[in-house]
Amino acid sequence: MKTTLIAITVAAAFGASALCALAAEPIQIIEPAVITEPAKVELGKKLFFEPRLSKSGFLSCNSCHNLSLGGVDAIPTSIGHDWQEGPINAPTVLNAKYMLAQFWDGRAADLQEQAAGPIENPKEMAMEHHIALKVLESIPQYQAEFKAIYGEQGISLSTVTDAIAVFEETLVTPNSRFDQYLAGDHDALSAEEKAGYALFKANACSACHNGPAVGGTSYQKMGLVQPFVTDNPAQGRIDVTGKESDRNVFKVPTLRNIELTYPYFHDGSVWDLTEAVKVMQQVQLGLPLSDEEAGKIAAFLKTLTGEQPQITLPILPPSTAETPRPQPFGQ
Amino acid sequence: MKTTLIAITVAAAFGASALCALAAEPIQIIEPAVITEPAKVELGKKLFFEPRLSKSGFLSCNSCHNLSLGGVDAIPTSIGHDWQEGPINAPTVLNAKYMLAQFWDGRAADLQEQAAGPIENPKEMAMEHHIALKVLESIPQYQAEFKAIYGEQGISLSTVTDAIAVFEETLVTPNSRFDQYLAGDHDALSAEEKAGYALFKANACSACHNGPAVGGTSYQKMGLVQPFVTDNPAQGRIDVTGKESDRNVFKVPTLRNIELTYPYFHDGSVWDLTEAVKVMQQVQLGLPLSDEEAGKIAAFLKTLTGEQPQITLPILPPSTAETPRPQPFGQ
Ligand code: HEC
Ligand code: HEC
Ligand code: HEC
Ligand code: HEC
Ligand SMILES: [Ca+2]
Ligand SMILES: [Ca+2]
Structure with missing residues (x-):
């Protein structure tokens, strides 16, 4: 809230330039890893x-x-x-x-x-x-x-x-097309993706999914307005706090790289991103989304796929006579 | 055999220079991968x-x-x-x-x-x-x-x-210390390692373990002079040829990077390299090796560890709605 107010003030002071308008966005740019050690x-x-x-x-x-x-x-x-x-x-x-x-x-x-x-x-x-x-x-x-x-x-x-x-x-994924857009490149997103982002904000998805990771900033009830039906016995944050009000409360997951992190939800029950968007809309917000709107939001979400960390496979040092032996089978 | 003869001829023609003498070695240098595609x-x-x-x-x-x-x-x-x-x-x-x-x-x-x-x-x-x-x-x-x-x-x-x-x-491991030695750098091996290599040749290990991979050039009976005792039911090459003489005959494994490829033998029963050397000597050659000699051979074998392939972890493209789902459990 504070950030938003400041951003608006700044925007007002300098005129509603593109840059300043974007500074008020619910999602922040992911910065590349700075490796100090x-x-x-x-x-x-x-x-x-x-x-x-x-x-x-x-x-x-x-x-x-x-x-x-x-x-x-x-x-x-x-x-x-x-x-x-x-x-x-x-x-x-x-x-x-x-x-x-x-x-x-x-x-x-x-x-x-x-x-x-x-x-x-x-x-x-x-x-x-x-x-x-x-x-x-x-x-x-x-x-x-x-x-x-x-x-x-x-x-x-x-x-x-x-x-x-x-x-x-160091495992951050900067420079997604959405980050390029946030940084001021308006052509980084297609019209459909921009429309999806507008819907994401208008539908209050960003009330829960926000910050640089587009999630991970709060705990929220899964099934806020309508129960989420699952076989999975996980109870959520009540296991940590013991509070009945924390039943089915989970950390809001990041939507960065959501195109890659299927299947979705804590039970992994949904494989399709558009389907996951519709589930969210239904159980968290209770307002039906058309297939077209859900598709647009999904298209926007795919712009959150960033540069994946470039990993050179480590070469691991060999075991010695003193190394405890692995126990792969039945011991 | 042909190579050896040629090498000896060449060595005779040019005088037994270090290089030519090495050309007659049972082990050849591993060349770096040349990537054409x-x-x-x-x-x-x-x-x-x-x-x-x-x-x-x-x-x-x-x-x-x-x-x-x-x-x-x-x-x-x-x-x-x-x-x-x-x-x-x-x-x-x-x-x-x-x-x-x-x-x-x-x-x-x-x-x-x-x-x-x-x-x-x-x-x-x-x-x-x-x-x-x-x-x-x-x-x-x-x-x-x-x-x-x-x-x-x-x-x-x-x-x-x-x-x-x-x-x-492309998964070759060039430039081991032993390859440097073969290429003419006599200081690449210690005195102990050189002694181990001399024993490797004198004990006829190189009769089976030869070529660039120090193995992989022939099939040989495991337990040539004394049976190799194992619970493992593998019968070896008889499964391919149907010939009784191929019972317990296996492809001679490479000794390149043998320091890393424990546990040893087709049943993975031996973890220690010196121990594996002693088993070989016993079941293939029947002549006991002292701990000291086996240790020297093992020291030589460790010089066969080459440069490991530098692999940048691939980033795999995401599944789609059409991708058959994995079946990890009980289906
Ligand atoms: C057998 C599979 C498995 C292995 C191995 C494994 N993880 Fe996990 N990891 C999980 C699962 C499942 C969860 C979610 C557990 C939960 O939330 O209760 C998890 C959660 C996490 C999280 C939390 C992410 C978040 O947003 O909450 C991190 C970080 C993590 N693992 C790192 C590691 C590291 C580091 C290792 C190795 C030391 C490791 N994991 C090994 C399956 C695994
Ligand atoms: C009231 C909070 C809240 C709102 C509003 C909300 N979400 Fe979620 N979202 C969550 C929580 C919590 C989860 C994890 C739920 C679970 O797996 O049990 C989640 C999960 C997701 C997932 C799956 C993430 C994964 O990796 O499994 C997607 C996709 C998603 N939300 C998109 C949206 C969209 C799009 C909207 C708006 C239409 C939205 N969310 C609205 C809290 C919210
Ligand atoms: C579950 C473990 C496992 C997986 C997965 C596996 N391998 Fe193997 N691989 C083995 C075993 C065990 C052998 C020896 C089998 C035999 O000789 O009868 C072997 C043998 C080999 C050999 C022969 C090497 C030699 O010197 O004879 C190659 C090459 C190989 N695998 C490559 C692959 C490739 C490529 C894949 C994936 C497509 C793969 N392996 C997947 C366990 C595995
Ligand atoms: C008559 C052929 C022959 C001779 C001589 C021979 N080997 Fe072997 N060697 C083999 C075969 C065949 C195997 C694989 C046997 C198995 O695992 O069943 C093997 C396996 C090995 C292994 C284990 C490799 C692995 O990756 O599991 C080592 C180490 C080894 N030999 C070293 C030696 C040494 C040192 C000598 C000399 C003291 C020697 N060998 C002599 C044929 C031979
Ligand atoms: Ca997932
Ligand atoms: Ca092995």
């Missing part, structure tokens, strides 16, 4: 791709947050250790740094706190933290890298998760 | 990383031939669809183009023929070929890429496997 980012990337942080030796963060696929696994619920079915759709790690908290229910305050979860989660990587640390400690190249970056702290859960988080902070 | 390599890379070629939408070639891990999964036997345990240790895809044929038993003539196997193998990617092709056909970016590269042929099993094979041909 390249060695730490490189280490975090290794850890993000490190299957030896899982019990099987097979699953890494990138298995479920595949950076070839917009940072998701693109299936309704994830495949974890022993092919166990996960409880909820995996959100993207792209632009996750803009989220007010991590996980659908916001139970982790930040990326560092989040990263400790999946390693030990028995349905995900199923690896006791102390064994994960032993794996890294058994490998001289990791020892040297942690020492160079963290000095005395060396290899610990907190340095491991710090490095992963710092890598994840 | 960059668009095809790029497409093949996408397909190598494409989990939508699997029934689950989760497994790609890179899941089991992880290019962060020397082209293997680094577990004794692979994890396939539905976490099924594979029958045999996954060989590396690095330098696979130098193999006289593909698979442990040589049942595929070349990389292109090989690539069709894992997609449809119910224990690997478990994806009927016609559905895999439908996935690619449903995605306009793939359609355009195949058309630009293959013209009329478009998307077919043969073009898909051709692109994968052409990508795999």
